[in-house]
Amino acid sequence: MKDHIEELLIQALLHLQRDGVLPKGQEIAPQVERSRSAEHGEFASNLAMVLAREAGRSPRELAQEIINRLPNSRQVERTEIAGPGFINFFMNRCALYGVIKDVLRDGKRYGHAIARRRQRVTVEFVSANPTGPLHVGHGRGAAYGASLAAILEAAGHIVQREYYVNDNGRQMDILATSVWLRYLELCGEQLRFPHNGYHGEYIYDIARLARSEVGDKWRFPGQNVLDDLAPDGPGGQAEVHIDALIERARTLLGDSGYRTFFDAALDTILKDIHDDLSEFGVEFDLWFSELELERSGAIQHAIDRLQQNGHLYVKDGATWFRASALGDEKDRVLTRENGRTTYFASDVAYFLNKLERGFEHAIYVFGADHHGYIARLQAAARGLGEDPESLEILLVQFAVLFREGEKVQMSTRSGHFITLRELREEVSSDAARYFYVMRSHDQHLDFDLDLAKSRSNENPVYYIQYAHARISSVFRNLDQMDLTHNIPIGEAALDLLGEAHELELMRAISRYPEVIESAARLRAPHILAHYLDLLATEFHAYYNAHQFLVDDENLRNARLNLILAAQRVLADGLGLLGIAAPEEM
RNA sequence: GCGCCCGUAGCUCAACUGGAUAGAGCAUCGGCCUUCUAAGCCGACGGUUGCAGGUUCGAGUCCUGCCGGGCGCGCCA
Known part of the structure; x- marks a missing residue:
């Protein structure tokens, strides 16, 4: 119905241009909105107020000119000029009856559209590191991203849902090492588990799985493992210690042994995340591996592009991207002194890859704590010579759980967080999906667990x-x-x-x-x-x-x-x- | 310190990116089940949109400054 009113207005405006009341050759974008109250009819347009100045007429005068040129419509009962120059449209009942027919005829297509400007768009969301189960913080991003993707599709866009799998970083090495250490424990070795390792119970599960496949093949005496290692401790010490442990794991296990534990961890956790999301009604078209990005040369390709465009320089043995000249607050390292590329380099490559796969628009759904990424990714887009508008970052604010009126405390550090799976089991996937998206994404969310699981009219x-x-x-x-x-x-x-x-x-x-x-x-x-x-x-x-x-x-x-x-x-x-x-x- | 987000009824939130008299739910109070599911419906009460200016026909929405809350500022991932 709204489309119909807009079409009528466009016709009237074209007429006005021909009559010389309005300047010709201007883009016409009528603004029609639903009236708030029935006395103002069904729809209202502020067009006359917007165009009054350039027409050199008073808004109400121009409104009359527009009305005089509106084509006849069987759906419109009458129009009126109101207030400072609104044009109100009162619809015929036939228009409403027509809607019922439309729904019954169109079935599932009713309301779905072919977008005026149809876009090929990727929506990347969740993208949680595969180092453990999803928790309730990821849940909101999952629900929001999945709903948004579905809505974009319904609005007529071509949508791809992507999950960026972070299978290449230090966190993954810590994970693999953690699994190996638990494996050694299961073999009977006595070791002190590192402060900064992954402490969750699920690490044992993975270790058990690995052991059932390889037996004691990768068992080493506990002493050999910890010998001469930098001591563990709080703060920076723990970081040094865990890095040394990773090196030790690599040395003792060799490539094939290390991969055994790395893959066991990655595969198990990724499958768990996949199943978890699937039960949550969230499916992806593409699980994009960061490791693959490196292997395929995509990272180098992106760096080369920035190089060609003259945005790189070398300092202290590292390769820097001059992001500060492109709107970011500081320059960013792409290749570290040790030769390894940074996470940011992968981000740049992934973005470029999205465009090269034929998508003109890339939507990122991030947690609110990632807002620092906006400027640097946009700088990257500019540096690559791409339109920064093709990249859109949507921040989802945090959700805080409430039980019996009390805030549910959570902290990742203590390993004491509520998983998405636990939430779904408690309140049902349906309730969780609704509660997660019932508030604007840029609004903090108070998630009332008791309400979500109540079987009452309040829910x-x-x-x-x-x-x-x-x-x-x-x-x-x-x-x-x-x-x-x-x-x-x-x-x-x-x-x-x-x-x-x-x-x-x-x-x-x-x-x-x-x-x-x-x-x-x-x-x-x-x-x-x-x-x-x-x-x-x-x-x-x-x-x-x-x-x-x-x-x-x-x-x-x-x-x-x-x-x-x-x-x-x-x-x-x-x-x-x-x-x-x-x-x- | 710098940057981003937020501030609307007692509580949780809307308000279609500048429109007409700022709306819902919960809470409180009062009604409706011999009739298609009461997991429902109807009514009442509730506001200086954090504060102060500015922009214009018109501001919860835009600009500036304060106040209050959240988050971020690594050759981490």
Whole structure:
């Protein structure tokens, strides 16, 4: 419907340009929005106010000129000029009835669009280091990223979901070494476990797995392992110690032995993350390995590009990227003195790789603590000679869990954090998916565990799902009462739907395409979450006020058409958020 | 210290990137089940949008300065 109003306005403006009221050759982008209150009609446009100056007319005068040139439309009941120069559009009921028909005809495509500017876009999210299970902090990024990707797709874009696997860093070496040490313990060696190693129970599981495959092949006496090593201790000492341990592991195990533990750790944890996310309704099209980035020469390729563009210099034996000249606060090292490339070099290469794979837009979903990345990645984009606009970083603020009104304390250091899996088991994946995205991504989130698992009307997830289930229930009752639902009869009788509740519900349904469009444009799944809550409210109110299964065949079928349309939209919206739409509850 | 994000009803949050009278849920108070699922509905109460200026037809939204909260500032990953 909104599209229709915009089209009418464009026609009127073209007419005005021909008549010389407005300067020619200007881009026309009519601004139409939903009115807040019914007295202002369905839609309002501020076009006359925006263009008044260049037309040399008062806003209200120009508004009249625009209205005079609006093409006739069967959907528009009337227009009016209001306030300082708004043009209000009052829609015909036929327009609303048309929406019901659209939904029933289009099925799953209703509300989904072919974007005006269709983009090929990659959405990278989660990308947690594969050094342990996902925790609740990753959950929000997962829920947000997955919902956003689905919404972008619904809005007509071509979307690829990517997980960047950090399988190349020092943390991975610490992980592999930790596994080996636990393995030695299982073999019966007595060792002091390093302060900065990975202490989680799951390390034993991986070590056990490795041992079941290789037996005692990589067992060494504990003394040989720790002999002459820099001592462990708090602070910097621990860092030196763990690095020395890694070196020792490499020396004693050799390439093949080291890989045994490295791969066991990586494979096990990555599979766990994959399964965890899958159970959370989050799937990726591509798991992109950082290690592969190095092997394929992509990192060198990116560095070469920066070199060609004259953005590199050498200082203290390291290769630096002159990021400070491109908007970053300082220059960044790409190749360290020891010859190894930095994590940042991989980031640059990965970005370039995304563009070279044919994506014109790269979205990154990061935790709020990564905001320092924005400037440096944009500098990299500029340095590569690419449009910095092609890169978009979305920061997701932290979620704080509350149980019985108390903040749930968590710290990664103590290894005392709640995993995503635990959260899902406690409150269900559906509730978690909804709660994670019900707030704007740039807003801190208070996650109320008790509310999320409560089976009550206060819980928005159940409230929305209940609306869907209730509609299914109505159709089940229809069968039991030996009545039938005939869609064509209902369509012929739609004009019987004139109750206030019915009109409100139809208006809500008619907004769905706009909701998807703005949720996609603003990268804001919470807009969809709120909308579904509102749609459920309209349905429940209608349900309580009127009977659907009435004797009058025409009225009954018309009402069933309406609630079926509502159900389709509920199901589709829940689907985009990764939440089930149950038939019964 | 510098930089980024946030501040809206008692609480948790919306407000479609500048529009008309700032909206929901919870909490509090009062109603509705012999009728398609009460996991539901209806009503009441609740605001100087942190503070002070500025920009304009018009500001919760934009600009400046304060106040308060979160996060970040490694040849770490």
